[in-house]
Amino acid sequence: MEARDCIMGRRSIRAFQDRPIDAELLKKIVEEASYAPSWKHTQITRYVVVTNKELKDKIGDCTSAYPHNGEIIKSAPAVVVVTFIKNRSGFERDGSYSTDREGGWQMFDTGAACEAFCLAAYEHGLGTVIQGIFDRDKVEQAIGLSEDREVSCLIPIGYPAEEPVAPKRKPVDDLLTII
Ligand SMILES: Cc1cc2nc3c(=O)[nH]c(=O)nc-3n(C[C@H](O)[C@H](O)[C@H](O)COP(=O)(O)O)c2cc1C
Numbered sequence: 001m002e003a004r005d006c007i008m009g010r011r012s013i014r015a016f017q018d019r020p021i022d023a024e025l026l027k028k029i030v031e032e033a034s035y036a037p038s039w040k041h042t043q044i045t046r047y048v049v050v051t052n053k054e055l056k057d058k059i060g061d062c063t064s065a066y067p068h069n070g071e072i073i074k075s076a077p078a079v080v081v082v083t084f085i086k087n088r089s090g091f092e093r094d095g096s097y098s099t100d101r102e103g104g105w106q107m108f109d110t111g112a113a114c115e116a117f118c119l120a121a122y123e124h125g126l127g128t129v130i131q132g133i134f135d136r137d138k139v140e141q142a143i144g145l146s147e148d149r150e151v152s153c154l155i156p157i158g159y160p161a162e163e164p165v166a167p168k169r170k171p172v173d174d175l176l177t178i179i
Pocket residue numbers: 010011012013014066069129130131132133166167
């Protein structure tokens with residue numbers, strides 16, 4: 001697939017077929033996503049893929065601020081809990097911040113990784129939706145996340161059962177300034 005087709009054709013998918021995802025395919029997608037850039041090549045992003053129905057439903061219940069996210073998680077064959085190893089990206093070896101962004105580069109890195117993950121998934125026929133509204137503490141407890149890690153976002157994933165039209169984009173003139 002051409003990069004342009006992949007970037008412009010990917011959509012957020014919120015309805016999925018009742019069809020499991022092969023573990024080898026998930027490995028391939030994570031391998032491809034691992035080529036995303038990261039702060040000083042720290043590669044802090046870690047993916048926890050939950051297919052177990054009981055645990056997936058429990059994560060789906062951690063979306064009190066926007067229950068629709070939980071319904072999507074429950075209807076997908078898997079949800080990816082995107083996590084990162086804390087205090088590396090954007091930090092010096094002595095633990096001080098490298099820039100005035102402080103810990104912000106950690107989420108920046110997982111964002112770059114998630115886009116690569118979603119594009120790789122799309123090329124392999126899978127649909128994804130990045131979710132930012134959920135109860136982070138509860139999700140971290142549900143998967144028994146260790147203290148040195150933090151959850152960045154959730155990504156329900158599966159074979160699409162819808163073909164959404166691309167939401168309208170802002171014109172390039174609004175987005176670009178060349179000085
Ligand atoms: C950081 C981030 C958080 C998002 N959170 C949610 C969410 O909680 N629930 C949801 O349904 N979509 C969520 N989205 C998906 C956006 O709504 C979607 O990307 C946007 O409407 C553009 O549609 P497209 O991805 O099909 O191009 C999120 C996207 C990003 C990048």
